[in-house]
Amino acid sequence: xxxxxxxHQLIRALVSKNKIHTQAELQAxxxxxxxxxxxxxxxxxxxxxxxxxxxxEDNSYYVLNTGSISKWEKRLENYMxxxxxxxxxxxxxxxxxxxxxxxxxxxxxxDSLDFPDVIATLCGDDVCMIIxxxxxxxxxxxxxxxxxxxxxxxxx
Numbered sequence: 001x002x003x004x005x006x007x008h009q010l011i012r013a014l015v016s017k018n019k020i021h022t023q024a025e026l027q028a029x030x031x032x033x034x035x036x037x038x039x040x041x042x043x044x045x046x047x048x049x050x051x052x053x054x055x056x057e058d059n060s061y062y063v064l065n066t067g068s069i070s071k072w073e074k075r076l077e078n079y080m081x082x083x084x085x086x087x088x089x090x091x092x093x094x095x096x097x098x099x100x101x102x103x104x105x106x107x108x109x110x111d112s113l114d115f116p117d118v119i120a121t122l123c124g125d126d127v128c129m130i131i132x133x134x135x136x137x138x139x140x141x142x143x144x145x146x147x148x149x150x151x152x153x154x155x156x
Contacts, residue, residue, distance in 0.1 A: 007035055008049055012064060015051060019061040026062065053151055055143075060151055072112045076148045079106055084149060085126075089142040094130040096145075103128040110145075117141040 010033055011026065020026045023042050030037055037045075052065040079102070080087075086097035098106055107123035110130060117137040122129045130145075132138040146154060 004045070007037065008045060010035060011045060011049060011051075015062050015064055019056075021059055021061050055146055055154075070113075072109055073148065076106075076109045076113065079109065080149045080153070084153065087142070087145060087149060087153075089135070089138045092132050092134050092138050094132070094138055094142050094145065096128040096130060098126050098128065100126045102126065115141055115144060117144075 007030070010030065014020065014026065014029050014033075018029065020029065023039060023046070026046075027037060027039065027042055030042075046062070050065045051062045053060040054063050079098075083099040083102045083106075084096070085099060086095065088095055096103070096106055103123040103126050107121040107128045107130075110118065110121055110128070117132045117140050118130055119133060120131045122131065130138075130141065132141050
């Protein structure tokens with residue numbers, strides 16, 4: 001086993017057993033196991049290993065991404081990274097504000113992903129209203145959608 005394979009194996013074990021919130025935390029845990037790695041190398045490892053961050057309450061942490069991401073999920077991630085202006089639940093709806101001209105694209109992708117709590121999407125030029133049955137389902141849908149937004153979007 002070469003150096004990077006050994007490092008990847010250790011990273012998988014650490015991520016499986018710990019809630020690691022930052023690359024610095026992961027770097028410190030690797031150092032405790034006698035593996036010195038630069039931030040750039042660690043960043044490449046995270047990308048190569050397809051690690052994901054999941055949100056839990058007010059923080060996020062790395063997890064092993066066991067399933068493959070669909071093309072629609074990847075597209076939603078890209079759209080949110082490039083064009084999301086606002087995302088927030090309002091009563092039994094979620095309001096998604098985008099850059100001009102992109103709301104219908106968001107609505108189409110959300111419809112394609114077939115979120116279980118979404119009854120309908122109604123989109124204009126820069127706003128997509130996602131309608132749910134009640135406030136509880138809207139909050140659940142909002143939490144699902146948050147996972148596709150970049151980590152910095154909600155101040156994490």
